[in-house]
Amino acid sequence: MARKSRELRLAQTKDMIQKYESAGLGNDKVCRFMRDMEYRLECNKALSSGRRNWLDRIIDEGVPAAKNEERVNEILEAANLKGMEAKKSILEEFAGKVRRGWSLSEKQEKWLSGMLSEAEDIRINGIWHPSDELRADIEICMRLAKNKNGWFWSHKPGASKAYGKVQDYMTGVTTRVDEWACNKFINVFKTIMKELKTPKHALGAMCFIGYSKEVAVIADIPFVNDHGKLVYPIIASGTMRNESAGNILKRRPKA
DSSP: OOOOOHHHHHHHHHHHHHHHHHTTOTTSHHHHHHHHHHHHHHTTOOOOHHHHHHHHHHHHHOSOOOTTHHHHHHHHHHHTSTTOGGGHHHHHHHHHHHHTTOOOOHHHHHHHHHHHHHHHHHHHHOOOOOOHHHHHHHHHHHHHHTTOOHHHHHTOHHHHHHHHHHHHHHTTSOSOOOHHHHHHHHHTTHHHHHHHHSOSSOTTOEEEETTTOOEEEEOSOOEEOTTSOEEEEEEETTEEEEEEGGGEESSOOOO
């Protein structure tokens, strides 16, 4: 048998890695082995005879035949569907399990079924996107989130997960976000969002500043500043400034 050159073996390894990944076997131990050999070949490192023989045998045998090809194809089609990017990795992992004929637990079957239904919904109805009004609320909440630290989010795992999804969508990391994540994220700031839409202090109303005991007038509607604080524009002591909502009182503070 003719000796195989390093360049040919590397090219064949790259091609086989791609085929394994396309078949949903990217996390398979065989594929991980091939990536390791790819790195060694690219670095011009020598392969032991055992590794070289196993790599060549994998290349010669090709991708293992699927035990349930129809279902594997269904899962991979869902994984590669635009709008399913966030689920692509886990769907490919399921495709690998099904390809090898492994049984899925009841919980895994339910999870897979839900993702396949989600993909089918996208095919029929298209990718869901937040309305202009909802998007405007999300942008406000993104500014409010700047005022929250890691400790805050660590005690709200569901909201933290939703925040991550929304943030990825708003920054262009992903092309899709689900309605649940949007509503869950906005609900974290429901009290502030309510005050933005129905202000506690009316335009032109007299008020008092708690820490300075100044008499002030509400000069404009409230908004969220770049630091994630809800503020009202006010006129106090002859000047206009933005004051934190928590410092504004309707009654004069006691001396």
